[in-house]
Amino acid sequence: MLRRVVVTGIGIISSIGNNISETLQSLKCKKSGISPLTILNTLHKDTFPAGEIKFTNHELELLAGGDIPEFPTRTTLLGIIAAKEAYGDAGFKPGASTSVKTGIVSATTVGGMDQTEQYYFDFFISDSHLHYVRTHDCCDNTQTIAECLGITDFMTTVSSACSSSANAIMFGARLIKHGIADRIIAGGTDALSKFTLNGFNTLKILDEKHCRPFSDDRNGLNLGEGAAFLVLEAEEIPVRENRKIYCDITGYANANDAYHQTASSPDGYGPFLAMKKALDMSGLKAGQIDYINAHGTGTDNNDLTEGLAIEKIFLPQIPKVSSTKAFTGHTLGAAGAIEAVFSILSIKHGLIFPNLNYSGKINELNFEPTLELTEGAEVKNVLSNSFGFGGNDSSLIFSKY
């Protein structure tokens, strides 16, 4: 029960880079990935910009490398790319046998919907695209990634809306603490789809302009797509094998706002609980958090209630806070893992990433997000928030090892 869980590998793909080094470069030079949609074939492509990865599925297949099954979905392809990078970064070769009990916990919100929505009506009248029926399920990405990496000991898939992959990381860490596995590849993946774009549009929370998290003139979110994975291990394994350790996972918590399916409670009670419980678990004082990577979607409701919850815990001394959603868009089931990678990069490189597109403080709040890149900072503890539909709120704390 007392095993420490450390991060030994990271991998990512999003609209700001196909890998860790491109991503870091974009974050450092304030290069956003939000742009007009050109890959997703939607009626709204000239209306809503998004964090779209500018590769066709065929191009993504090439990027993912060999050993990919026939007819992968976009969600699965993104997952393979990020998971392979993370696995390699930790020093492992896909398919190589290991005596360490290894599992995968992946997350997604819509699974293979990107293909299903293209062929749904065809399924009834023709036999030509029926292979996408089986890849629709949320577990498809998990199983395919597992096969690419050669993982068979344990697997599962989490889906809790926009906090899905934060929850995957949390569950992965707990599996290691409980000795059910010694190494877990944890993260999530989601591709843009007409289904989600139209869904968010019916809720009237998509911004037609570039999103402006924590800004008084914010007017909704931009969707995005991507995937990120972490390699989590019981501390003794990388220590024994003399491999690099990025950080410790010192705190995590999952709470439910229990207020409404799509809106958070006026005072952000669920977000407050998630952050508070994660802090309690880590044993850290509020003042020891150096950076909060906020959920910060850019919607009226989220940024206000998240801000209030942050104040309730951290006032009078609010740490540096930024939302990186204006870089990547809201990548839904992948967001928690993508922002976990950002948090880890913050610790490793002593960076605090800027909150883009800010024009003025939210009236009800007493703090402003950090607007410029901070370099050479001593970042010891980072809190990463992921909140979702259904009030599923989760916070993770990463600490310098």
Place this chain on the structure above:
Amino acid sequence: MEAYISGLGNISAQETFDNFVFLENIRKLDAPLTFCIEPNYKEFIQPIQLRRMGRILRMGVTAAAKCLKDAGVEVPDAIITGTGLGLVQDTEKFLTAVIENEEKFLTPTSFIQSTHNTVGAHIAVMLKCNNYNFTYVHSNISFESALLDSMMLINENSGLNILLGGLDEITDTYFKITDKAGLWNKYNPEEQIPHIPEKAIAGEGATYFVITGVSKPENYAKFMGVSTFYKPKSTGGITSNLLKFLNHNGLTISDIDLVLLGQNDTNGDSIYNSIRSGILKETNQGYYKHLCGEYYTSSAFAAWLAANILKRQVVPDAVLLKGKQTKPLKKILIWNHFRNINHSFMLLSAC
């Protein structure tokens, strides 16, 4: 790791909603798909809410409410859900609207309810439950993942009362598409699909448990362990995983009083049959999918069945496949697989 079952709530193709009755009038399932026997929801859900809720949401919320009442728990310390498919009806509704209306004139209700965590989230809102809330969505091991998480939480704090559920719905549309894709054809390892393939009957269900680390005489039974594995290379791999699982729980195969198998009918498939005539040869064998149908979280139905068998100390005749009624019934093993991809073992014990 041990977790006592202190409450049950089960909506299935059988009359299972009344916890005082146990499979008295067994219903033969209709092929090719069978829906649940649904209770009167109005006792559990306000009419204004009921209208907006899809079928699986109604079933989940109601089975959960029944289960909590059975356990005497008002607000659980965690709500953990397993669902292979999530809210199929709402997903189909919104997807069809997106395509038919060419992305115009859409309304949000079915989109909001299409997310896989809707049932767990809805229960949280109804109970004002701010606690841990998780949803697992991995095919036929979704319930097993939720169970594992629940048992880990109880291991961390034995005083918790956890609401654990496994649920999936079937719709005509979903059946039509998946049937075309061959999902219901019985597993055939040689890929020699006969001209008219034998098919499993598609089903659905919503089965909830309250589990806790606290031992009480009224508890039904206890979960002792759960294990899942992926694509075994051979039946020998299944046997060795089973032995490992039993050994981990301090047992051998002779300690198992009954094994409940996830086969769809008395014939089974080559995977079940080779283990049945191998390591399980001397073990009393039963099955359950002829009662609930095939669906991703049917193993939750199997766990409900096992809990009742252990509590009542009787194996219904309709369940017994091979062997005899033995007493006392102490340990039940459940083994399920779907198309030999994901396998699971669950172990339940009398209290």
